[in-house]
Amino acid sequence: MPTATASAPPSSVPAQTLRNAVIRLAGNSQDGIQSIGGFLARLAGRTQHDVMTYMTIPSTISGGPSIFQLHLGSGHVLTAGDEADVLVAFYQHSYDSHIGSLREGGICIYESAEVTEFKNERGIHHIGVPFTAATIEALGGSARDRGKNMFVLGLLCAVYQLDRDKLAGIVSRQFGKKDESVLRNAMLAFDAGYAYPIGDIGTFNFEEGEHKDEHRLSTDGNTLMTMGLIAAGVRYGSAYPITPWSSIMETLRSELPKYGGIYVQAEDELAAVSMTIGAAYAGHLAVTGSAGPGLSLKMEALSYASMAEIPLIVINVQRGGPSTGLPTSVEQSDLLQAIYGSHGDCPRIVLAPQDVEDCFYIALEAGKLAREYSCPVIILSDQGLSSRIEAFTEPDLDKCWVEPMLDIAERAADFKPYPLDSVTRHAPPGAKMASGRYPHVTGLEHDEWGHPSGNPKMHQKMTDKRRNKLIELSKKLPLPEIYGEQQGDVLLVGWGSTYGPIKESVNRMLSEGHKVGAIHIRHVHPMPAKLDTIFAKFKKVVVVEMNDSGMYGYGQLATMLRASLADPKIQSVCKTDGLNFRIREIVTGVEKVMAAN
Amino acid sequence: MSTATLEAPAPAAPPADGKLTKKMLTADHPTWCPGCGDFAVLAAFYKVLEKLQYPHEKIVCVAGIGCSSRFPYFVNSHGIHFIHGRALPLATGISLSRPDVHVFVFGGDGDGFSIGGNHLNHAARKNIKLTYVIMDNFVYGLTKKQTSPTSPQGFKSKTDPTGSIDRPINPMKQLLASGATFIARTHAAQVKHMMDVFERAILHDGFSVVECLSECIMFYEGSFDDSWPKKGGVFETIDETQHDVKDDVSAYKLADQPSPGKFGVFYDVDRPTKNEMEQKWIDSTQAKLGGVSQKDILKKRLEMMR
Numbered sequence: 001m002p003t004a005t006a007s008a009p010p011s012s013v014p015a016q017t018l019r020n021a022v023i024r025l026a027g028n029s030q031d032g033i034q035s036i037g038g039f040l041a042r043l044a045g046r047t048q049h050d051v052m053t054y055m056t057i058p059s060t061i062s063g064g065p066s067i068f069q070l071h072l073g074s075g076h077v078l079t080a081g082d083e084a085d086v087l088v089a090f091y092q093h094s095y096d097s098h099i100g101s102l103r104e105g106g107i108c109i110y111e112s113a114e115v116t117e118f119k120n121e122r123g124i125h126h127i128g129v130p131f132t133a134a135t136i137e138a139l140g141g142s143a144r145d146r147g148k149n150m151f152v153l154g155l156l157c158a159v160y161q162l163d164r165d166k167l168a169g170i171v172s173r174q175f176g177k178k179d180e181s182v183l184r185n186a187m188l189a190f191d192a193g194y195a196y197p198i199g200d201i202g203t204f205n206f207e208e209g210e211h212k213d214e215h216r217l218s219t220d221g222n223t224l225m226t227m228g229l230i231a232a233g234v235r236y237g238s239a240y241p242i243t244p245w246s247s248i249m250e251t252l253r254s255e256l257p258k259y260g261g262i263y264v265q266a267e268d269e270l271a272a273v274s275m276t277i278g279a280a281y282a283g284h285l286a287v288t289g290s291a292g293p294g295l296s297l298k299m300e301a302l303s304y305a306s307m308a309e310i311p312l313i314v315i316n317v318q319r320g321g322p323s324t325g326l327p328t329s330v331e332q333s334d335l336l337q338a339i340y341g342s343h344g345d346c347p348r349i350v351l352a353p354q355d356v357e358d359c360f361y362i363a364l365e366a367g368k369l370a371r372e373y374s375c376p377v378i379i380l381s382d383q384g385l386s387s388r389i390e391a392f393t394e395p396d397l398d399k400c401w402v403e404p405m406l407d408i409a410e411r412a413a414d415f416k417p418y419p420l421d422s423v424t425r426h427a428p429p430g431a432k433m434a435s436g437r438y439p440h441v442t443g444l445e446h447d448e449w450g451h452p453s454g455n456p457k458m459h460q461k462m463t464d465k466r467r468n469k470l471i472e473l474s475k476k477l478p479l480p481e482i483y484g485e486q487q488g489d490v491l492l493v494g495w496g497s498t499y500g501p502i503k504e505s506v507n508r509m510l511s512e513g514h515k516v517g518a519i520h521i522r523h524v525h526p527m528p529a530k531l532d533t534i535f536a537k538f539k540k541v542v543v544v545e546m547n548d549s550g551m552y553g554y555g556q557l558a559t560m561l562r563a564s565l566a567d568p569k570i571q572s573v574c575k576t577d578g579l580n581f582r583i584r585e586i587v588t589g590v591e592k593v594m595a596a597n
Numbered sequence: 598m599s600t601a602t603l604e605a606p607a608p609a610a611p612p613a614d615g616k617l618t619k620k621m622l623t624a625d626h627p628t629w630c631p632g633c634g635d636f637a638v639l640a641a642f643y644k645v646l647e648k649l650q651y652p653h654e655k656i657v658c659v660a661g662i663g664c665s666s667r668f669p670y671f672v673n674s675h676g677i678h679f680i681h682g683r684a685l686p687l688a689t690g691i692s693l694s695r696p697d698v699h700v701f702v703f704g705g706d707g708d709g710f711s712i713g714g715n716h717l718n719h720a721a722r723k724n725i726k727l728t729y730v731i732m733d734n735f736v737y738g739l740t741k742k743q744t745s746p747t748s749p750q751g752f753k754s755k756t757d758p759t760g761s762i763d764r765p766i767n768p769m770k771q772l773l774a775s776g777a778t779f780i781a782r783t784h785a786a787q788v789k790h791m792m793d794v795f796e797r798a799i800l801h802d803g804f805s806v807v808e809c810l811s812e813c814i815m816f817y818e819g820s821f822d823d824s825w826p827k828k829g830g831v832f833e834t835i836d837e838t839q840h841d842v843k844d845d846v847s848a849y850k851l852a853d854q855p856s857p858g859k860f861g862v863f864y865d866v867d868r869p870t871k872n873e874m875e876q877k878w879i880d881s882t883q884a885k886l887g888g889v890s891q892k893d894i895l896k897k898r899l900e901m902m903r
């Protein structure tokens with residue numbers, strides 16, 4: 001019940017040592033809450049802690065309410081947190097919309113000049129701090145409220161007893177490139193926040209972090225995916241802007257010239273995929289990307305890439321659909337489009353990274369598979385993964401770096417681009433042909449030399465060939481490891497960014513005494529052969545995914561699994577509210593399936 | 598200039614022995630209808646290549662979909678037959694990533710001006726280094742006689758049984774407006790003229806387009822007779838002593854003349870290509886890095902995320 005009081009109710013919180021903390025910053029998108037979160041996330045990586053962030057961005061440019069949530073932990077952090085321990089509210093609307101996300105007994109630190117109505121419920125502690133006024137005072141009165149995010153950063157640093165020197169170092173590295181006065185003001189505001197007396201609230205201490213490895217990075221999925229592409233040998237490509245894909249193309253555009261490469265902003269997605277196929281045909285590992293609506297536009301050309309057997313990486317950062325849907329929300333509803341979209345039977349490989357770290361390795365794997373199997377590889381990331389920050393061990397480039405190469409060596413007299421008995425290998429332009437006959441790459445059905453062929457037997461044989469190479473791949477793919485119980489009542493199955501929430505749900509259900517396990521499918525098409533041997537160990541299989549259960553009651557991966565294994569014990573837990581799964585949503589969903597007969 | 602990464606060899610030089618012959622350039626026998634204007638375009642292309650002596654492995658022929666787009670199969674060079682309307686962006690990807698090869702694009706009026714119209718504008722404004730030959734027959738050939746964006750008003754087709762009502766586009770005007778740096782028009786029945794125009798287009802350093810009126814004998818017979826002296830028309834060429842090919846206003850006026858209009862080079866100017874500009878950016882970026890290995894560049898970038 002809101003009460004109209006002018007001052008906050010009294011607060012008293014004892015000092016504690018913590019393993020985990022969830023901090024939610026709520027304000028407007030222009031308040032700089034993302035940079036507060038970004039600094040804290042980076043600090044986590046440098047202090048051997050784990051972190052996962054979550055943010056909402058208004059889909060309007062002029063800004064609007066926005067949140068940044070940060071889950072810091074001394075052990076493994078698998079989600080951004082169902083509920084917050086601390087809420088920092090910059091405005092009344094931030095307070096009103098997010099106070100409900102605080103856990104019972106949580107702490108709300110609010111801007112005392114903005115928030116005046118409180119809800120005295122669930123033992124929440126309220127602490128009013130004049131963020132803006134204190135910042136202005138620290139900066140000498142003229143700087144208005146520009147540094148208030150740094151003030152809040154300082155405040156949180158003090159509350160959580162974080163490593164002040166390291167944090168200040170990260171801040172100065174970030175601002176150091178700018179004008180000196182920018183850094184000075186930032187540090188003044190930071191120090192003011194750090195020293196601000198917040199009264200009757202004890203400080204918290206994190207237990208020592210578990211990650212003892214020296215080199216840890218913290219960044220978001222899109223940034224890391226871009227670095228993975230470069231490590232994989234990608235030097236060319238093209239795309240058209242769309243949220244939440246754009247930042248990958250923007251980074252490639254400015255990074256690739258350093259490596260001698262070019263990334264082109266095309267006039268639309270049809271041109272983008274075509275330019276990329278051009279660069280791939282020319283002998284390079286090339287990449288295009290988009291989000292749902294853009295992937296739809298690329299479909300005709302993707303069918304060509306399957307037919308002409310062009311190695312190609314296509315990234316699809318999924319967002320809420322259909323149509324322009326929920327452009328800044330998370331969803332996993334492009335799976336069937338990725339696997340089956342387009343005309344004809346056009347086999348392709350589809351991969352889905354499970355967390356931020358995996359965005360790097362999946363890009364490397366996509367490059368390798370595209371080349372090995374001469375076909376398009378689609379990477380299904382999503383809005384959640386694209387923007388959330390996690391900390392992880394720095395990739396060892398000496399081990400995984402792929403040198404880009406252009407093979408224009410002369411091709412022997414018996415060279416055939418499309419041999420039926422082995423994998424297609426193209427001779428890119430520039431390659432001399434010992435036979436004196438030059439190859440054509442085509443989307444028409446063709447014989448082994450690439451000549452158009454309308455022969456029904458040839459079409460059957462070539463269709464078999466294009467499909468069989470994926471069957472071969474599925475036999476080589478490792479079976480996913482089972483997390484939790486190795487056999488028992490329920491197996492949870494997920495793909496993509498639900499990896500953390502599913503694991504966390506298994507932890508919770510195990511602690512409640514259920515016999516549950518989970519697997520995560522990274523190779524969503526083709527899937528590893530013999531998945532059924534894992535399914536056989538459990539009474540029920542529940543596929544957890546962020547898409548609709550559709551006409552027949554099953555989500556998209558569940559539909560694929562039911563179709564391929566014809567196993568009636570495969571069930572679905574689906575949702576499409578544009579938000580990441582909360583642990584309790586998964587647990588409740590799975591319990592419901594368990595309760596049904 | 599080659600891109601620094603992959604050290605592609607320099608652009609094709611003619612073979613030392615100068616022996617590339619038409620026979621060596623011939624691949625499959627064309628599948629066009631006997632009498633189709635496209636045969637002459639192919640013949641003129643062989644002859645120009647023979648003259649320029651580009652080695653076959655340095656030639657890439659690109660096409661979309663249509664009768665005319667079958668062209669790459671008939672040239673013994675690297676070739677790629679793509680989807681309808683998207684040959685230009687495909688060729689853009691080849692041209693930008695492989696400065697060591699000559700990129701040629703072939704197609705029809707539907708492929709180029711209709712489904713691929715947007716791409717034409719953008720390849721032109723970007724000044725991508727390649728040569729594009731559009732075999733314009735004022736009709737859709739492969740799909741058997743529907744109205745094309747260049748069909749004259751009143752043309753009866755399967756989609757306009759009482760005569761086309763939409764105003765046709767004017768390719769020369771459109772290309773001028775979108776920023777193409779070489780624009781020319783020729784006629785398939787004038788092989789010598791066609792060869793001269795092709796040669797100038799190929800040697801042009803930038804985006805060059807040749808509109809080649811090429812009769813579809815099956816679905817629009819007689820379409821270009823009024824510019825074909827043998828059939829009683831007049832073939833009027835541009836007199837370059839009277840027309841400055843660097844003057845876009847004059848080119849625009851020339852392009853505005855009523856059908857059949859003039860033939861020859863309408864516009865030919867030098868403007869830096871996107872290929873060149875991108876390479877400049879690469880060179881200056883790499884100069885700043887001062888010879889650090891590629892792996893180390895990425896290592897440094899990752900360190901920034903610590």
Ligand SMILES: Cc1ncc(C[n+]2csc(CCOP(=O)(O)OP(=O)(O)O)c2C)c(N)n1
Pocket residue numbers: 662663664665666681704705706707708709732734736737738739740745
């Ligand atoms: C996406 C798509 N739409 C339509 C077609 C059907 N189609 C094939 S060729 C063509 C038009 C051909 O006309 P034009 O480009 O003028 O070439 P021509 O055959 O006259 O040389 C059409 C509409 C197609 N192949 N793909």
Ligand code: SF4
Pocket residue numbers: 628629630632633634635664665734738739812813814815816
């Ligand atoms: S249909 Fe027309 S354009 Fe096509 S091959 Fe025959 S004559 Fe040529």
